[in-house]
Amino acid sequence: MAGLDLNPGLWVGIVLLGALVGLDGISWSQLMISRPIVAGTLGGLLFGDPGAGFLSGALLEIVSARHPPYGAARYPETGPAGLIAGAAYASVGSAGLLPLITVTLAGWAIGWTGSHSIQLQRALNGHLVGDPTAFGGDARMLTRRHRLAMRLDAVRAAFITAVFVVPTMVAANFAASFAPPTHARLSGALAAAGIAGLAGAGARVLGGRPRGWSAFAGGALAGAALGVLLT
């Protein structure tokens, strides 16, 4: 259970990073440090295993691929989710399939929780800046309220990170404590099918028409050939 050695300094570091990746997601810059592969790698780095963080982030990318942020659509908030998942998986030393699927599912749930908190924040923002006549032409008031909304967004993301990081790490540690069962390959087959299914659904949503399946199939075949060569 070494992963539960989360000292206060590390916890504060993760929470601050959570605020940063939360801000990046919508309010400020969208440089995409909030993508799970980046946030997950950052989380993994904190526990000395960036590869584990990237791997969990990549799975979270696949899981959330079918929810692109078109228009005002609702979509999972991947920044804090990816960071927490990456940190949790790295904290157990990338120990097997069950912890990996556990942090991926936890990241998915945290992402949707973050999404709901964003809806609440947007409703609050409506009271801050939703009435253009309320400023009376005072740009300083607009600037103050706009920046206050951004600060609140950072606090919101930090709160999500602070609340969920320990339970996710506990869950990852709990999952890592189970030795592979005799039917581990069944679990593996179910997990692989789930991930592949989500990738197929995500590819379709990302602009693929029914006839675009040939490109998807070609890519899968090329990937399989490369996989054989590499192993």
Next chain:
Amino acid sequence: MRPTRSDHSAAFLRSFAVQGSWNYRTMIGGGVAYALWPLLARIHAGDPVALRAALERHASAFNAHPYLSSLAVGALARVEHEEHEPETIRRFRTALRGPLGAIGDQAVWAGWRPFCLLTAILAFCLGLDARVAALGFLLLYNSGHLSLRAWGYRRGWREGLNVGGVLARSPLKQFAQRLVPVNQALMGAAVTLLLVRLPVEASAPETIGSALLLAFGAYFLPARGAVLAMSLLFGACLAWLL
């Protein structure tokens, strides 16, 4: 008065925070007014009534893709500078909303971002160090992202009311369409190699082969396929624990 270079720089930098106060009443209207403020203050210097009216005008409902909002900021500042009628400016704002959202969503969220993400995942699966893959993603993605923001701002300021023609002529739409099959292929390759990278219980060839069959099923029935796939992930955990 004509905005100075530093006014333009300030407005461009502020456009990075255009979604900072996103809300259901005015969407990014407050953010656009926030970004425009350095320019409006210069353009309407000495005319507080016009400045107040301009601020109210631009804080009203508006939406656009965040990266292309720099184009809106540039173009709206131009039409303010050219002293068009308030009604003309309002109509122009309304006309900009649709194309800036649709083109940005297609070119960036459905095109460029998945392309960069999947390339990074592929590179990681092929053995690239995770830190290099993540950093490479950020560099590749943001080279396009920052170029788009800068191009949008410059063209918006230069073209003003004619910016619709710029959008119609821009290669963004074709670029997005060409990336669709590329992204499909990258997704297929990335997920296959990702399955190979999974812990050993999930990476047997027959396991990957049957998983890919489900991927094709989900491709044709994405909604039901995704529900089934999520259930399988939960099932994998349960099967391990029982």
